Amino acid sequence: MLELRHLKYFAAVARERNIGRAALALNISQPPLTRQIQQLEELIGAPLFIRSVKGVELTAAGEALYADARAVLSLADLAVERARRAAHGQLGRLDVGIFGTGMFDIVPRVLLKFRNVFPDVEIAMHTMTKTEQVEALRQRRITIGFNRLVPKYPDIKSRVVMWERLIVGLPRSNPLAAREALSIADLAGQPLVLFPSTGHPNFSDFVAHQCREHGFIPQVVQEVGDAVTGVALVASGFGVCIVPESATHFKASGVVYVPLKESPPTMLDVSCLYLQDDPSPILREFLRILEEFRTENGVTDDA
Amino acid sequence: MLELRHLKYFAAVARERNIGRAALALNISQPPLTRQIQQLEELIGAPLFIRSVKGVELTAAGEALYADARAVLSLADLAVERARRAAHGQLGRLDVGIFGTGMFDIVPRVLLKFRNVFPDVEIAMHTMTKTEQVEALRQRRITIGFNRLVPKYPDIKSRVVMWERLIVGLPRSNPLAAREALSIADLAGQPLVLFPSTGHPNFSDFVAHQCREHGFIPQVVQEVGDAVTGVALVASGFGVCIVPESATHFKASGVVYVPLKESPPTMLDVSCLYLQDDPSPILREFLRILEEFRTENGVTDDA
DNA sequence: ATTAGTTCATACTCGCCGGGTATGGCGTTT
DNA sequence: AAACGCCATACCCGGCGAGTATGAACTAAT
Structure with a gap:
């Protein structure tokens, strides 16, 4: 032989x-x-x-x-x-599930940091909803997912990547657009554009909850699938829209972003999901990089 | 390990x-x-x-x-x-030394036959003079060479591939151009273009010898390196030219080819040279194909 | 709960074969 | 003729690959 x-x-x-x-x-x-x-x-x-x-x-x-x-x-x-x-996780492929507004700022920053350390790991990004991400994680089609407001699952762990402020997107014509800052209470009576309505808990539920906390029932004029569509509707005068800060990376003409002045400002998470018992060395290395990222930016798991 | x-x-x-x-x-x-x-x-x-x-x-x-x-x-x-x-000689590379008029007819036919049997053997052709071919064979830069009038060398064997008739190339204006056939004796007094003058014995020597056999001293007006140049000179009226039959594959306007009627017609060889003790299986297979070619065309080593 | 049936790991023996030394044959060089 | 270089042969030894028997861990079925 x-x-x-x-x-x-x-x-x-x-x-x-x-x-x-x-x-x-x-x-x-x-x-x-x-x-x-x-x-x-x-x-x-x-x-x-x-x-x-x-x-x-x-x-x-x-x-x-x-x-x-x-x-x-x-x-x-x-x-x-x-x-x-x-x-040692220095070679292979990292499949990442991402979502609408996440891809504007934080997700690329984390992935870029990872790529700098492991340039030979191929990074593949797949946009999918929260439930699709959970499904894909279980089927090993992705190794990590990014999302917001992640519920607890027995087999999936999550780690907060960053906390984002909420801001209000309004059409320039709206009188509130001239203000330096707004309170959620100011939005009482304003027509609201919400997103998305699928996969509870979701950002839509979260905003509705905040409104009730501030003593009014939100007047929802439209529910859409993602932040980009939401902001587009605001631009054409449908109403106002509460968005995470990173949505401001999406510039739309006729839309003004005004911060919320609640103190401490109401915060929304971007979290990273992964399978509890995934032995992949690439995942381990990614989590190591993620922890570095968290300490660099002083992120904790609590709001 | x-x-x-x-x-x-x-x-x-x-x-x-x-x-x-x-x-x-x-x-x-x-x-x-x-x-x-x-x-x-x-x-x-x-x-x-x-x-x-x-x-x-x-x-x-x-x-x-x-x-x-x-x-x-x-x-x-x-x-x-x-x-x-x-x-088994079914893979590799066959470097072939070729010469001017040889590449018009006989050499491609032999190589094509070889290529049909051994399609995976790469055939590389190199135009070189007779002495260059001998040199290249000894340095193993080529495996076989094609040439005419090959002298005996102790380390190199040769095998006739075909015998060619001689024909005469004349300008259309020459009175002899109208004849059906010519004898070498008819060329007495005609200005002759000869080629090549390097590497004895050569075609030039051969033609001069034939002329003397027929009782006249050739009147050489020009010596050139190869048949193509020679025919070009004939076309522009320099004189007449004795060429091997395969040169008729080179058409030049104003040139007429007339056969020689010597009986048996004076013949010129195209031979294949190779190193006596080259063990290359590709060479062996090539020689086998060459023998097939010879029997198919009834070629012997004598004129 | 016990049993039967997976799967992979361990313990031990056997014999081939890779690698060692010693030597021979052959041709070249001095 | 002697010395040298190179490769081949003869022979021995030990490691390791492969075999059989058995164990350990777990699942599935009765």
């Missing part, structure tokens, strides 16, 4: 054009090397070297094999090296 | 996701397979499988190695196969 040993020895002899010198280079004695070469020639079914008094030279078959043998040997070395790197 | 055995066994286990079944497929028993996998894991420095009661599944490192292992194994198989084919 062909073994890497045969190819390694053969390559040494082909390189040195001399069996004795090759044996020296391989740190073995000459006779066993001769034997291995003979075995290989028998396996191929043709001589690989023509022996002369000066040493050996390659036959056509030997020439052909030499080219391939080097390729096999270096590929085998590479395979071992890559397996080692994969074991 | 890593061996192909490790990769082969590992690939089988990775494919079956089960050590026992993989052992069955490999025609060995289960314990040694377990041991080999453990060895491989120790070599890599990380587990490749996570064992469960249902069987095994790949870790990230295992996943990475599996992809590479298959590549190494198939490349190793390919290497053996290609070495075998190279040993």
